[in-house]
Amino acid sequence: MTDSAIASRAFVLFASFLAVTGCGSQSSVGDGNAEAGDASPTASVAADSAAIDACALLSAQDVSALLGAAIAGRSTSTDPTMPGCIWENADNYESIAIEVGNPGSAANNTLPPPEPGFPDVGTPGPDGMRFLVPGQVEFPAGGRSNMVQVAVMAMSDEEANAAAVDLARKIGPLIPR
Template sequence: MTEPNDPSKTHRLFPLVLVAAACCVAACGSSDNSSESKISDASAAASAPASSASTAVIDACALIPAADITALLGTSVPGKPTSTTPGTGACMWENQDTYESVTLEIGSPGTAPNNTLPSTDPGFPDGSTPGPDGMRYLGSRQVEFPAGNRSNTVQVAVLKISSDEANAAAVDLARKVGPKVPS
C-alpha cells in the first residue's frame, strides 16, 4: 500500500491540478455575458443624468480657499486631486514638513437625497455623533456633511490644534464648501 504522501501519486496529480486551475482562470476571464452586458449598458444609459457635469470629475481643490488651507497647515501648499471617479471629487493638502493635512471628498450624486445624510446602517456600530446643520462628526477630526444631494467629508488632520478645534475647522470648511458642491 502506498502512503498518502507518496511522491509518485503527487507527481501524477500535479498536472491534473494545474490543468484544472488553468481552466478555472480561463473560464473566469472569457465569459461573454453579452445579454448581461446589454442589460447593464441599458441600465447605465437610463440612469445617467442628462448633465455632462455629472460625468466630469469635480475639482475639489478649487472648493476651499487657499487662505483657509494656509491658516490650518501653517504654510501654503497646493491641493492634490485624489479622485478620478466621474461625478465625484477629492483633494488633499499636505504640509510635507509636518505631515498634517486637510482632505475634502465630494460624494456621488444622490448619496444624500434632499441634502439629508442617510441614517447609518443598523447592522453596524455607529461611531458618529450629530453635528450642526445636519452634519455628523465621524471622529478622527472629520465631519460628514450633506451638500448638492451628496454625502461629503472634510478632515482636518492638524495635530497642533485640539480635536474640538479641528472639528470646528472642519465644520467651517464644510459650510464654505457646501454651496459650491454641484447637485
C-alpha cells in the same frame, strides 16, 4: 501632548481618512494642482455633476490659515463625479482632505442613517452634519454625502471639529447636484 500621543493621533486621523476615501489614488481629472496663490475657490465649479474639481473648493487662504503654509491640493480620486483632494504639509504631515460623495447619496440633503446591522458611526454635528473622528465631519451638500477632514496636531479635538465644520460650510454651496 507627548510625541507618542501625537504620532498615535496622526496615525488614527490618517487611517480614518483612508478608510473614508477608500484609499483613492491620484487622478488625472482636472490638473489637481490648485495654485497656492489662488485667492478664492473657483466659482466655476462644473454646473453638472459630471466633473467637479475638489481642489478648487478651498481657497489658498483657507488652506494656509490651517496648515501654516501655502500648499497645493492634490487629487485623490479617479472618478470625476466623486472627486477628492488633499492638501498635505510635507514638513509635518498635517493635512486637509475633501471627498465629494456619490450623486444621490444624501437625498434631500440629509445624511443617510447607518446601514442596517451596522453600528451608528460618529456623533451628530451642526446643520445635519456628523463627526466621524476628531477633525473629520460628514456633511450633506448637492444631494451628496461629503467629507472634510482637518488633521492639525496643534489643534484640540474641539478646534479641529470647528475648523472642519467651517470648511464644510464653505464647500457645501459649491457642490452642484
